[in-house]
Amino acid sequence: MSLNKKSVDDINVKGQRVLVRCDFNVPLKNGVITDENRLVAALPTIKKLIADGGKIILCSHLGKVKTEEDKLTKTLAPVAVRLSELLGQEVKFVANPEVVGPNVVEAVNAMKDGEVILLENTRFRAEETKNGEAFSKDLASICDVFVNDAFGTAHRAHCSNVGVTQYVDTAVVGYLMQKEIDFLGNAVENPVRPFVAILGGAKVADKLNVISNLLEKCDTLIIGGGMAYTFLKAQGKEVGLSLVDDTKIDYCKEMIEKAEKLGKKLLLPIDTVVGDGFPDPIDGPIEVETVPSNAIPANKEGLDIGEKTRALFAEAAKTAKTVVWNGPMGVFENPTLAKGTIAVAEALAATDATTIIGGGDSAAACNQLGFGDKMSHISTGGGASLEFLEGKELPGVAAANNK
Numbered sequence: 001m002s003l004n005k006k007s008v009d010d011i012n013v014k015g016q017r018v019l020v021r022c023d024f025n026v027p028l029k030n031g032v033i034t035d036e037n038r039l040v041a042a043l044p045t046i047k048k049l050i051a052d053g054g055k056i057i058l059c060s061h062l063g064k065v066k067t068e069e070d071k072l073t074k075t076l077a078p079v080a081v082r083l084s085e086l087l088g089q090e091v092k093f094v095a096n097p098e099v100v101g102p103n104v105v106e107a108v109n110a111m112k113d114g115e116v117i118l119l120e121n122t123r124f125r126a127e128e129t130k131n132g133e134a135f136s137k138d139l140a141s142i143c144d145v146f147v148n149d150a151f152g153t154a155h156r157a158h159c160s161n162v163g164v165t166q167y168v169d170t171a172v173v174g175y176l177m178q179k180e181i182d183f184l185g186n187a188v189e190n191p192v193r194p195f196v197a198i199l200g201g202a203k204v205a206d207k208l209n210v211i212s213n214l215l216e217k218c219d220t221l222i223i224g225g226g227m228a229y230t231f232l233k234a235q236g237k238e239v240g241l242s243l244v245d246d247t248k249i250d251y252c253k254e255m256i257e258k259a260e261k262l263g264k265k266l267l268l269p270i271d272t273v274v275g276d277g278f279p280d281p282i283d284g285p286i287e288v289e290t291v292p293s294n295a296i297p298a299n300k301e302g303l304d305i306g307e308k309t310r311a312l313f314a315e316a317a318k319t320a321k322t323v324v325w326n327g328p329m330g331v332f333e334n335p336t337l338a339k340g341t342i343a344v345a346e347a348l349a350a351t352d353a354t355t356i357i358g359g360g361d362s363a364a365a366c367n368q369l370g371f372g373d374k375m376s377h378i379s380t381g382g383g384a385s386l387e388f389l390e391g392k393e394l395p396g397v398a399a400a401n402n403k
Contacts, residue, residue, distance in 0.1 A: 304330025
């Protein structure tokens with residue numbers, strides 16, 4: 001997959017109708033946006049297109065739309081209101097259950113250069129997620145240029161990010177997409193070395209291809225979180241009641257062998273914080289002790305990496321020039337079991353290396369812990385960033401014009 005894509009900086013859209021696929025999939029509570037990070041992140045691209053003098057037509061999905069009732073709560077109307085405030089100019093919401101209809105065409109035709117409108121949730125059209133031809137053509141019919149700035153859906157081929165590009169001559173990426181390609185894509189394909197990858201999270205199964213791909217690309221692979229116990233078991237260690245995927249033990253053995261064959265360092269926890277099981281509630285008090293990773297008692301469950309492991313992982317991160325991190329080191333929702341994740345976040349915050357956080361829980365952990373601004377890049381897409389790390393071609397990236 002070529003990662004050298006045309007971006008909004010390569011075009012000037014003066015007088016042109018520009019359809020911009022944003023990621024406005026924001027959390028709403030009683031019609032109020034509770035986290036507007038995604039709106040703020042979209043502003044640079046929108047402002048550039050306004051400054052050019054384009055006619056800006058914004059579109060996005062919001063949640064999953066399965067029933068007619070969903071359409072009452074999943075409307076993008078509140079987004080138009082908040083965006084107008086953030087941009088300091090009106091963003092006109094043009095509602096239509098078909099997303100594109102006569103009133104939308106009329107509104108687009110009436111636009112002056114530099115004006116902005118927002119379409120209804122693209123998933124109000126059932127064929128959006130099936131990449132249906134009719135909806136793709138409808139979207140293409142109201143624009144001259146297409147800009148994709150929604151990395152969070154780049155791993156899916158939908159009408160509003162991939163289908164539409166088949167019927168528009170100019171399809172480019174926005175600033176957010178460009179940043180993801182620059183950091184995530186290039187970190188994996190062309191890293192400044194030493195390159196250290198840190199993987200956590202609960203399941204080996206979720207990250208099979210990521211582990212294998214990163215082993216080929218990185219110099220050191222660090223494995224923490226729940227999936228470390230399957231690796232420890234593959235080494236013949238007793239892991240007590242810890243989370244283990246018995247169907248993946250042979251795979252873990254293969255990966256341990258692969259690391260040796262390729263001369264890569266594979267670091268696993270050397271000590272573990274154990275308890276009687278997951279705390280209930282998840283953030284409630286819990287009795288824990290720290291034991292060596294090869295001596296987990298039969299009646300205990302590993303819930304976080306221990307102090308020696310934190311030091312080991314932090315030391316490895318400090319030697320790196322590029323670090324990619326995806327997945328927490330323990331049950332980070334619990335203050336007692338968040339120490340491993342905090343230690344990794346602190347180590348990355350303190351290093352001069354390029355630090356790339358691959359979306360999902362690790363992104364949430366960095367932001368909650370206040371380390372967000374210390375990282376070079378925090379990915380906006382959990383699933384999309386994982387597929388990038390697997391070395392997969394992302395349909396939403398592939399669909400943009402190459403330079």
